[in-house]
Amino acid sequence: MSPDRPTLTATPHNVGVDAAVAAARRVVTALLHAGDGSAAAMAEVASRLTAVAEHLEEHAPTRDERLVDMWAGEGVTRHDPVTGPENAVAPPLPLSGLPDGSIQGTVTLGLPYQGPPGCVHGGVSALLLDHTLGVANHWAGDSGMTGTLTLRYHRPTPLFEELTVRARQVSVEGRKIRTTGEILAGDAVCVSAEGLFVNKHLPRPR
Numbered sequence: 001m002s003p004d005r006p007t008l009t010a011t012p013h014n015v016g017v018d019a020a021v022a023a024a025r026r027v028v029t030a031l032l033h034a035g036d037g038s039a040a041a042m043a044e045v046a047s048r049l050t051a052v053a054e055h056l057e058e059h060a061p062t063r064d065e066r067l068v069d070m071w072a073g074e075g076v077t078r079h080d081p082v083t084g085p086e087n088a089v090a091p092p093l094p095l096s097g098l099p100d101g102s103i104q105g106t107v108t109l110g111l112p113y114q115g116p117p118g119c120v121h122g123g124v125s126a127l128l129l130d131h132t133l134g135v136a137n138h139w140a141g142d143s144g145m146t147g148t149l150t151l152r153y154h155r156p157t158p159l160f161e162e163l164t165v166r167a168r169q170v171s172v173e174g175r176k177i178r179t180t181g182e183i184l185a186g187d188a189v190c191v192s193a194e195g196l197f198v199n200k201h202l203p204r205p206r
């Protein structure tokens with residue numbers, strides 16, 4: 001991979017923190033699915049999960065050390081909240097570059113991402129699109145921070161169905177980068193996005 005074509009998303013491992021994060025995602029979904037009417041022994045569940053959290057906290061580096069580590073090597077692609085295999089908040093959405101310069105990925109979202117009944121929360125769609133537009137800029141070579149993100153919600157975005165998320169860089173004028181993208185269910189566009197990114201990068205922690 002050349003420096004101007006960075007790795008788009010880290011490949012999850014089925015061991016170590018990636019495997020633990022995959023289990024945590026499953027716990028988050030299972031808790032929401034279980035709900036208050038569940039016959040599961042929730043006090044026992046809470047106690048066991050608290051013990052896991054305390055074990056992790058006891059063995060963690062300092063936050064400053066961790067921030068330096070996070071931004072080394074593969075950097076954002078391992079910890080970001082959309083694609084990151086180390087981030088239990090990430091669905092995750094793996095993204096690939098296409099020969100035409102665009103990028104795309106597929107994801108099926110479950111109950112933790114619900115907004116309207118049985119449908120994806122609009123803020124979650126915004127998160128997926130903001131990140132995917134940003135990655136499309138990295139893939140194209142000129143990237144920056146989101147200045148303005150404009151979304152149009154065309155139709156409800158379904159949970160439990162495979163969604164396609166795609167984006168492409170449209171133009172670069174000085175520091176201003178214009179990027180567009182969509183979330184589709186089948187062939188139907190559910191959400192479209194236009195982003196104005198400004199070429200600026202905050203320093204990596206060291």
Ligand SMILES: CCCCCCCCCC(=O)SCCNC(=O)CCNC(=O)[C@H](O)C(C)(C)COP(=O)(O)OP(=O)(O)OC[C@H]1O[C@@H](n2cnc3c(N)ncnc32)[C@H](O)[C@@H]1OP(=O)(O)O
Pocket residue numbers: 006007008076077130131132133134135138144145146147148174175176196198200
């Ligand atoms: C493989 C890894 C992939 C990782 C992908 C990650 C994607 C994630 C994307 C994000 O979430 S970034 C986080 C959300 N964004 C921010 O926190 C940005 C906060 N805002 C800022 O830091 C600054 O306002 C900003 C960098 C956007 C602009 O500040 P500058 O001082 O650098 O811009 P300046 O005022 O010099 O303006 C430069 C040009 O941009 C225009 N501009 C500035 N801010 C703008 C804005 N907000 N919207 C639209 N245009 C804007 C401005 O009009 C001007 O146009 P002209 O050259 O034509 O005069």
